[in-house]
Amino acid sequence: xxxxxxxxxxxxxxxxxxxxxxxxxxxxxxxxxxxxxxxxxxxxxxxxxxxxxxxxxxxxxxxxxxxxxxxxxxxxxxxxxxxxxxxxxxxxxxxxxxxxxxxxxxxxxxxxxxxxxxxxxxxxxxxxxxxxxxxxxxxxxxxxxxxxxxxxxxxxxxxxxxxxxxxxxxxxxxxxxxxxxxxxxxxxxxxxxxxxxxxxxxxxxxxxxxxxxxxxxxxxxxxxxxxxxxxxxxxxxxxxxxxxxxxxxxxxxxxxxxxxxxxxxxxxxxxxxxxxxxxxxxxxxxxxxxxxxxxxxxxxxxxxxxxxxxxxxxxxxxxxxxxxxxxxxxxxxxxxxxxxxxxxxxxxxxxxxxxxxxxxxxxxxxxxxxxxxxxxxxxxxxxxxxxxxxxxxxxxxxxxxxxxxxxxxxxxxxxxxxxxxxxxxxxxxxxxxxxxxxxxxxxxxxxxxxxxxxxx
Amino acid sequence: xxxxxxxxxxxxxxxxxxxxxxxxxxxxxxxxxxxxxxxxxxxxxxxxxxxxxxxxxxxxxxxxxxxxxxxxxxxxxxxxxxxxxxxxxxxxxxxxxxxxxxxxxxxxxxxxxx
Numbered sequence: 204x205x206x207x208x209x210x211x212x213x214x215x216x217x218x219x220x221x222x223x224x225x226x227x228x229x230x231x232x233x234x235x236x237x238x239x240x241x242x243x244x245x246x247x248x249x250x251x252x253x254x255x256x257x258x259x260x261x262x263x264x265x266x267x268x269x270x271x272x273x274x275x276x277x278x279x280x281x282x283x284x285x286x287x288x289x290x291x292x293x294x295x296x297x298x299x300x301x302x303x304x305x306x307x308x309x310x311x312x313x314x315x316x317x318x319x320x321x322x323x324x325x326x327x328x329x330x331x332x333x334x335x336x337x338x339x340x341x342x343x344x345x346x347x348x349x350x351x352x353x354x355x356x357x358x359x360x361x362x363x364x365x366x367x368x369x370x371x372x373x374x375x376x377x378x379x380x381x382x383x384x385x386x387x388x389x390x391x392x393x394x395x396x397x398x399x400x401x402x403x404x405x406x407x408x409x410x411x412x413x414x415x416x417x418x419x420x421x422x423x424x425x426x427x428x429x430x431x432x433x434x435x436x437x438x439x440x441x442x443x444x445x446x447x448x449x450x451x452x453x454x455x456x457x458x459x460x461x462x463x464x465x466x467x468x469x470x471x472x473x474x475x476x477x478x479x480x481x482x483x484x485x486x487x488x489x490x491x492x493x494x495x496x497x498x499x500x501x502x503x504x505x506x507x508x509x510x511x512x513x514x515x516x517x518x519x520x521x522x523x524x525x526x527x528x529x530x531x532x533x534x535x536x537x538x539x540x541x542x543x544x545x546x547x548x549x550x551x552x553x554x555x556x557x558x559x560x561x562x563x564x565x566x567x568x569x570x571x572x573x574x575x576x577x578x579x580x581x582x583x584x585x586x587x588x589x590x591x592x593x594x595x596x597x598x599x600x601x602x603x604x605x606x607x608x609x610x611x612x613x614x615x616x617x618x619x620x621x622x623x624x625x626x627x628x629x630x631x632x633x634x635x636x637x638x639x640x641x642x643x644x645x646x647x648x649x650x651x652x653x654x655x656x657x658x659x
Numbered sequence: 660x661x662x663x664x665x666x667x668x669x670x671x672x673x674x675x676x677x678x679x680x681x682x683x684x685x686x687x688x689x690x691x692x693x694x695x696x697x698x699x700x701x702x703x704x705x706x707x708x709x710x711x712x713x714x715x716x717x718x719x720x721x722x723x724x725x726x727x728x729x730x731x732x733x734x735x736x737x738x739x740x741x742x743x744x745x746x747x748x749x750x751x752x753x754x755x756x757x758x759x760x761x762x763x764x765x766x767x768x769x770x771x772x773x
Contacts, residue, residue, distance in 0.1 A: 322730075325734075343755055346760065349756045353752050353765070354768070360696045364703070370703075371672075
């Protein structure tokens with residue numbers, strides 16, 4: 204509750220900083236301060252100190268899992284602001300508005316962290332989505348950005364419509380919007396509940412870009428300004444998955460044997476489509492958007508299994524995938540040319556940035572000693588402990604092996620190729636240090652994943 | 660009192676919803692697609708209000724002071740508010756697009772790819 208109110212208020216404050224000062228550095232500093240403050244109050248709530256006592260009729264209930272998820276997301280946002288703040292300043296005439304929208308999204312994510320009612324799920328998802336449509340189109344004169352915004356908007360509200368139909372059917376069956384109320388009661392899955400469940404599965408797959416509902420993702424991620432692609436592909440995706448997991452755990456946990464087949468199909472398709480198409484991409488930005496689909500496939504495995512390993516793995520995955528992707532996108536934003544060849548000879552010119560990026564890429568590929576390894580390990584463990592559909596684990600391992608190919612192409616370009624065209628990229632010292640801290644964090648989590656999973 | 664069976668409401672609402680989905684998938688004009696999405700949302704509103712009444716009648720028979728069913732009507736208000744917010748953003752995006760390409764045809768966008 205602390206985080207929702209503070210981030211919404213800070214969003215309003217951000218809008219006013221645009222009036223107060225024209226200095227974009229100050230605006231960025233206020234934003235960093237704000238996300239730090241939201242992180243702190245969220246952590247205080249985890250420790251049991253709540254500033255607001257609001258009767259939500261138990262539509263919003265925060266437990267440890269939700270608050271830790273929120274903490275991970277807020278920390279990733281802090282890292283994102285520190286790494287990409289200077290690029291947010293450059294996109295658009297008034298960066299304070301863009302920061303305000305980002306804070307409103309954080310407020311929506313905080314709602315998602317604690318929803319216990321389908322009403323809150325709907326409102327949370329919409330509060331996340333609507334500002335994102337604006338951010339996707341923030342580069343107003345660029346046709347690709349326009350296309351991304353329109354496509355994201357149409358697909359997003361289409362999936363919202365599907366989600367609402369699902370909610371209406373569930374309400375018709377159960378007579379309540381509370382997740383526990385839907386799971387309660389005797390007997391097997393009624394037809395109306397089954398329809399509602401499938402519609403919700405489809406719309407949540409839309410939101411987290413899981414195949415076969417992923418087709419909007421590459422265009423939207425590729426067309427949006429790179430700074431906001433970074434935010435969309437990490438923080439917002441994490442929120443989508445948290446909602447997905449919590450919805451299916453709390454509302455449909457009893458019917459797990461009924462929907463596991465569907466989830467297994469979604470996971471398989473997502474893993475295969477994401478990884479195989481990523482192999483053929485020539486642009487790093489487009490490759491990363493397919494890789495985000497592929498990584499989503501692993502996270503679907505967590506929703507599939509729904510045991511304690513799945514929850515721990517999910518939190519670890521949010522951290523590992525979020526930090527690594529934000530780091531890579533942070534570097535990528537500084538480039539004008541997004542093709543893989545642009546990275547040729549990068550390690551010679553910027554050894555420190557290249558090294559940090561190397562660790563981020565290794566973590567995405569799931570190489571041991573990085574956080575990504577344990578994230579994938581926990582997901583596989585969850586599937587194997589679940590016992591049904593063991594072939595899913597094999598598919599996941601094979602697709603992780605495919606992913607190594609396209610991730611290593613970037614490493615190969617950075618370390619083993621000579622630069623043909625001179626790239627003019629400059630990195631501020633603060634950027635280099637923040638990126639190095641992100642890389643070190645990935646290594647620390649890769650050696651001690653219990654630092655994060657132990658909190659649950 | 661003769662009550663209309665809930666099935667009729669479900670058929671009506673699913674029909675409207677399907678018209679909306681088919682419209683989104685087949686039409687090429689951004690504004691028409693947008694209208695179809697609104698149609699989908701309003702189909703949901705009809706269904707929610709019908710279910711609200713159904714649950715209320717069922718609970719009223721047992722307890723005349725019940726408030727069962729009111730939450731769905733509140734949900735409808737939330738859908739309306741969110742739909743209004745979406746309209747604001749969506750029309751702004753379409754206007755922005757129109758300023759750049761002087762058309763609202765989404766086929767034009769597909770030609771831009773690669």
